[in-house]
Amino acid sequence: MENRLRVLRAERSWSQQDLAERLEVSRQSVNAIETGRYDPSLPLAFRIAELFGLTIEDVFESPSRRSSKAI
């Protein structure tokens, strides 16, 4: 599942470690999610979306929904 985590993190100049601490997960989990090795659990997806003030749909994108979304 595609996600915009790396972009959102970069916009805030956070390291993976910074983000991991804010989400209360390990740095390796952040890295694995960013690099697409696995998807977060639903509770973690909620924490991620809330941290960035976005909806889950804004952060993660199911393949079927990837069409021509602006920017």
Place this chain on the structure above:
Amino acid sequence: MENRLRVLRAERSWSQQDLAERLEVSRQSVNAIETGRYDPSLPLAFRIAELFGLTIEDVFESPSRRSSKAI
């Protein structure tokens, strides 16, 4: 994590089996999610939201977001 799956299903008069087939999961998985024994994976949460034409936030609700949402 709270969810409105049972209500959404009932609104459509679907059995757990009906819903399970539409989601391509087992009836027991639907039952477990409805009764709160566990949360769906993120990909399954997306399928559920898409099936009902809602956002994930509309179907599932993190504890921190449970305040005074209308109806």
Place this chain on the structure above:
DNA sequence: GAGAATAGTAAAGGATGCTTGTCATTCTGA
């Protein structure tokens, strides 16, 4: 009452998420 449909639960096993620990590589700045 018999049979079907629905729902709740359990056990066992496979798949996935998350951890700590470790190593290699790349980036950054003094």
Place this chain on the structure above:
DNA sequence: TCAGAATGACAAGCATCCTTTACTATTCTC
């Protein structure tokens, strides 16, 4: 240039998700 920060990746182990199979209880319909 070189040290430290940052990143990517892997392994082992535990937790969680999801499966199949199975059993039970309730309700409904004939």
